[in-house]
Amino acid sequence: MSKVTLKKIAETLGISTATVSKALKDYADVSPTTKSKVKALAEKLNFKPNSYAQSLRTQESKIIGLIIPQIVHHFFANIILGVIKSAEKEGYLVITLQSDESYDIEKEQLELLLDKNVDGILLSLADNTVRYKHISEIINDGIPIVLYDKISKSIECNKVVIDDKKAAYNATKHLIDSGCKRIAHIRGRLKPQTTIDRFKGYKEALKAHNIPFDKSIVFEAKNIASFEDGKNVADEIFLNHKDVDGIFAMTDLLATGVLVRLKELNVKIPKDISIMGFSNWFLTRITTPKLSTVDQPGYKMGEEAFKILFEQINNTRKGIKAPYKTIEIPTEVIIRDSTK
Amino acid sequence: MSKVTLKKIAETLGISTATVSKALKDYADVSPTTKSKVKALAEKLNFKPNSYAQSLRTQESKIIGLIIPQIVHHFFANIILGVIKSAEKEGYLVITLQSDESYDIEKEQLELLLDKNVDGILLSLADNTVRYKHISEIINDGIPIVLYDKISKSIECNKVVIDDKKAAYNATKHLIDSGCKRIAHIRGRLKPQTTIDRFKGYKEALKAHNIPFDKSIVFEAKNIASFEDGKNVADEIFLNHKDVDGIFAMTDLLATGVLVRLKELNVKIPKDISIMGFSNWFLTRITTPKLSTVDQPGYKMGEEAFKILFEQINNTRKGIKAPYKTIEIPTEVIIRDSTK
DNA sequence: ATTATTATCGAAAACGTTTTCGATTTTTTA
DNA sequence: TAAAAAATCGAAAACGTTTTCGATAATAAT
Missing domain, CATH: 3.40.50.2300 (Response regulator)
Incomplete structure (x- = not known):
């Protein structure tokens, strides 16, 4: 019932936590025999690395933030889905927030996400957002952020829009x-x-x-x-x-x-x-x-928004400063019965 | 640009990190003068405590997980909103996932949430979920979880349903x-x-x-x-x-x-x-x-689901084992023009 | 048989915070 | 003025992981 940690595994096996950690990550400098012993015990004890400790150590949370003006909305709900599903494929989870189309809430929520040290942010501007200082500060701090759907041309960052x-x-x-x-x-x-x-x-x-x-x-x-x-x-x-x-x-x-x-x-x-x-x-x-x-392909838009954020996160980590781009998602005419 | 930490504040002020930490949390054993000095500098440097370190220390993330069978759905979208908004009021953020009504995905996603060490989980069962071992394991591990809307009577835990x-x-x-x-x-x-x-x-x-x-x-x-x-x-x-x-x-x-x-x-x-x-x-x-x-009051249902999860999280932390309850959300007849 | 390589491991620092507990100083009380 | 109480602080451990780097042991090359 008490948490199983690297240390516990190390102790019962009579080896160091360093070796246990490396064994589980298939480092080259640990012998096949200890590797299998470690893995077997980890499996048996159902060991799960503590994500807080991992995040503290690696300075990444594998969590991104998503701010939506309005969740109960066919288009936006599809965006959420697109983001979540593609994030999941890359091992990211997403925290969703709704700004209610309000500048003040949007600002607060960005703070909440920064407080949680998310790895990146996806944002669609609230209707009454006209000052962008809160956003440029984030950009200047080097936090990856991409604007989708409701953007502003006066903010320089990655964007995903409908044409x-x-x-x-x-x-x-x-x-x-x-x-x-x-x-x-x-x-x-x-x-x-x-x-x-x-x-x-x-x-x-x-x-x-x-x-x-x-x-x-x-x-x-x-x-x-x-x-x-x-x-x-x-x-x-x-x-x-x-x-x-x-x-x-x-x-x-x-x-x-x-x-x-x-x-x-x-x-x-x-x-x-x-x-x-x-x-x-x-x-x-x-x-x-x-x-x-x-x-209006909301799902696709969510996918693309995550994809470009993912790129930016990786580039940032590597110290690469890639030029910003704006992706335009093509739309499709759906012909039904109200037109000839 | 480089992160501002407790240590940095402590060093520039010539005091210990312990005192800085306590000053910021208004502990009684730090003098008013140092308190104000610390707070002033923290404000000036825009200090934000590192949430990973906090979580590692306190063993709580202030994040909960929410698994929804289908996001693009009027009722469920309202549930998401209810959960998110009431969670926000208590300082919690929520990670949302969609199970696609699939047992396998539901199982995987529960794992993902546990891997992230969320403080609690809100779950609506997938249509084809008929075995509940993956859920009872979570309950036995003492992780707070509440079932909403699509529940099973054979699982013993807190629940929120429509009547x-x-x-x-x-x-x-x-x-x-x-x-x-x-x-x-x-x-x-x-x-x-x-x-x-x-x-x-x-x-x-x-x-x-x-x-x-x-x-x-x-x-x-x-x-x-x-x-x-x-x-x-x-x-x-x-x-x-x-x-x-x-x-x-x-x-x-x-x-x-x-x-x-x-x-x-x-x-x-x-x-x-x-x-x-x-x-x-x-x-x-x-x-x-x-x-x-x-x-079908989805928003209300989301609210209640979070509320009861919040209670359970707090009880668990205090070591209290409260009896499980099932909350029934009343519905309302909306009379429009298709009935007399 | 000696040297050079390679394989295998662990000590230790680091990530940034919280909190206990003891130490010191200051103030109050008798 | 001495003892007791209160105020203020910091050292240090702890949370659990990752990773560097040096140490040792085993193997290969000369």
Whole structure:
């Protein structure tokens, strides 16, 4: 019941802890016979090295920290999964924290992780984080940190992002390819980068296919996570823009609102109007017709984020100062039944 | 840049590390003057005690492990959140792992957590876990562990569960209270305890209100996470059980399938048939009409699970052997528009 | 038979903290 | 003024591991 340690093994075998330690790690300077004796006893006693002592000695914990703005969220939950699973493969465990989209909490939580001496940190910025001193301090202290999804261009470090513009471009292109000639867009508020980038992608796709841009059919949703806002835009389009034959909404929720409302108004989807969502939420599979959308590969993103952090941790340990990179994860258009 | 330790502070102040350590912890046997000197310097140098050394010395890490069958799941994600947030309040951080509903992985991950010397473990059993030796070993070793949600009655330890039977009882009662006289039930496969308990609750509610139980209107869905299965049952009811005026499905997904299909068949909801789901998934708010359901309070469950683990950790440290308890989290009927 | 190599081991320091306990100094009490 | 009490400090051990480096023993080369 009392802990079994190197010392205990050493004593019962009449050898030193040094030899026991080395035997278990297959060092070359311990004879095969003692090796097998040590291993046998360790196995028998179910010896597990004390991780605190190991960490103290080696100055690494094999634990990383992950700060997420919001855990109960399809996309972010997938990121967590991607991080955890790839970390596990490399022998790392991950401590997850949720910042609630708050700068103050984000700051506190970074402190908590540093206090625990994690080997590295994965961070997605809270919405109201605009000062970055707390982050640059960490970078200056040489702690490996990589920003994912919600990043800031003014922070110099490794990053992993979605290519929102390209994704929106492809979504719009799919509508064009399927024959739409007049495509509306539902965007969000002006500020977040994702809104801007998706809008840009939409515009570029139109331009590249010689479809004139018309701002009268670009609608701004106050809340991009609102089903109702989608419905309202659908009404507006039905009443005042009868010629619209395709809609690209910047979230699946908006798209679903549009879809439901248009059905109520007896518009045939996709015959009369095609609809594209964005994110590939679960609910896109249960609307009628099923919603075409763009898959945001959260899992993949989590994987890549860990991978680059892992590299940075190893480089840091070796004293190598590799240049920072920004990885863009490609997205994929998912064609279902709301588009032709 | 080089780490600031107790020793460094002690040297620059010309005192011993012992005194520095005690000064920072406000021990009574260090003078106010040295205390303030030490604290000032520690503050200035931004001293952070090395957590590995602390853990090695005190034999506690202030880290717990959390094994979840499936992270990308509304209910479980809420559990994670509840655990993390309440752990944070007590100074604990949590390492999360996903067992993929696999016994083998569950076993491995328990090992990983033990290797990291976590202070306690929160575990929800994988679907195919039927042997419990790996868990009883942990219990015998005196490592605090509490089972949540998916438990086994044959394991003796602290547990936190949902009261499925009562929840189903209340859901059925709501249908009865709103005037339904002939209530169908869609259940899952025979095996999982949740299926059995919800079915029991349904039956008991009928009995308590003098409604005869009729097994011809109890339907078994092969896959309770299938929208399509719900649709099929709806067809069956529409064709062969015209007198059914209420349906209690054991998941929101089944309920949504039923709802969508009945609408297609021109059945008025809830005028002709009322529908109750179970879980309060996000999608219940975007169906038309919005789905009445039973809220499974994942967050609360996570909170309670941590709380009881925390107690057990403290008791264990003090050498107290408290009797095990099983906490049942009450659920809540959410009345929306699919019931009268 | 001597020297050079190689194989095998252990002493010891180090990682950074916490805590006991005894030593010293200062203050209080009689 | 002497004895008792309180205040203040530090030496040292302990937590359990890793790793360097020197020592010894066994083997190979000359």
